[in-house]
Amino acid sequence: MRIAVDAMGGDQAPTKILDGALQALELLDPDDQLILVGNQQLIEQHAADALKAAGPRVRIEHASQVITMDDSPVEAIRGKRDSSIVRMVKLAKDGHADALISAGNTGALVAAGVLMLKPLAGVERPGIAVFLPSSKGAVMLCDAGANTQPKPAHLHQYAVMAALYVKATRNVENPSVAILNIGTEEEKGTPLVKEARELLAADKSLNFTGYVESREIPNHPADVIITDGFTGNVVLKLVEGWSAALFKTLQKEAAAEGPELLEKLKPVMARIAKRYDHEEYGGALLLGVQGTFLKVHGSAGARAIKNAIAAAKSISRLNVNAQIESRLSPTQ
């Protein structure tokens, strides 16, 4: 398979992105190809030796522009036609790449994915799936920001797609699926949530368990939690911000007790950080488009990129997209 990596996206681009991508070669098959998308000169400067060693397993797709975190997504996609994101997505669109990985501007990636890539047969709107840490392994949350005003039918499609992904990638036989709501009683919530509930309950292929409240997310109330893209994005960013704030406070307060306590806490905090670390989870997925499209966190370093490439490889091998089409396409 051909895996394209956006060498220019993320806080640590291009150096750490390139390091992670080239380290991932050891995880790939001999006939897999890595496509590094970005400024050719910069890439060659940083990775001359590794490129020489890799030979035809790695090639560079030159892109002269970069979409920054401050760029307006849709404008950037239209204005920066020679950016690494647009070039990378175009590779997939034209059938030259099977998987895409970027740590760049999420909005631009989603916009490029939604505007340029063909949705899978039967899929109305692609959705972003992310993994949230919990006491019993990761919870997949979808949508985390692709579709801020979904229809009930979109939430149903997210449920189907996310359940198939979790089943395939996490070895969960019959993933439980819940809808995020502000109460667990049937009459709670907006019309969107209530109508989605009916659609999910009526789909006997889903292991639908009803509503969950956000308070329960860290206790793993379901394998998959479905929500609209506005709420999902707020949840994702709040979890990140709240964890970081509590860690910072803990460090500060422990330091106030003396350097000895802080020292002893280090292994404890490292274990907790590992459990709550998004880099462990290999990124977010754009569900419902052709190919495998992974968005890695903006702060991703070499390890996260390497993990994402490994994840993309195994997702492609599982062929989840074909399963999604066979469930959602009306002609199947």
Next chain:
Amino acid sequence: MRIAVDAMGGDQAPTKILDGALQALELLDPDDQLILVGNQQLIEQHAADALKAAGPRVRIEHASQVITMDDSPVEAIRGKRDSSIVRMVKLAKDGHADALISAGNTGALVAAGVLMLKPLAGVERPGIAVFLPSSKGAVMLCDAGANTQPKPAHLHQYAVMAALYVKATRNVENPSVAILNIGTEEEKGTPLVKEARELLAADKSLNFTGYVESREIPNHPADVIITDGFTGNVVLKLVEGWSAALFKTLQKEAAAEGPELLEKLKPVMARIAKRYDHEEYGGALLLGVQGTFLKVHGSAGARAIKNAIAAAKSISRLNVNAQIESRLSPTQ
């Protein structure tokens, strides 16, 4: 003033609620009256001596029914006419109480408040305001669940009401107000968020600072954050759940290092817990109705009830409702 307390609401009712209420007498003026709403026999059993000592400063309003956490809000309000919540709200409706305090079923309280109490002149929809902990003092979030499908004009009213409350109760001269969104760029978000942004920006009486992302909440990005009641409720419950989960994990991991470390961590954790403890904040407010209406957390103990009574007293004294009416009432 007359402060009615729901003796039957919350996990620790009635004993701890009564303890807190009676302890609050020392903070009140001699001519203030406390009204304990609930089962007369239970209340007299638990607090016989204190009631005798308090004399006419405390009276009991009998209510034979209790709305539980499992009751459906609107059905409970209609079906349990002799519940402590309905009786308590009726006291305010009929002009017999100036402030209401309960740790009971939030949905039922809000429903009772919205259905039974007169909104302030000019207020279209009451909203729930809560205080979230942050690194620089509390952030007021509104709406936290009263109005899950607001119009842009409702969000504007929440901004005006919350800013007046923060100004009056927290001594913040010109409270900054922001709208919760999934990005800080102008073009981000739903039509609701964008239209609300225009209304808030056009209101020169507000210190409106634009959009904030949920990730920034623990860093106190503004004194007041405005959102729809669905998102606000998800945020509130996620903050509670996430803090609890991280604390539990910390305790478990520290214990794995040995009992000594856990012992040394106790004062550290106590300080952090105090900062992130909702009981410190005196509860949620129902903004936009006659009187002062405080919802205390369901797990509230005596201290939270005492704090809430003190808060109700100072809020009433500041007469924020008159300020709200003079800003929002079209006839003023």
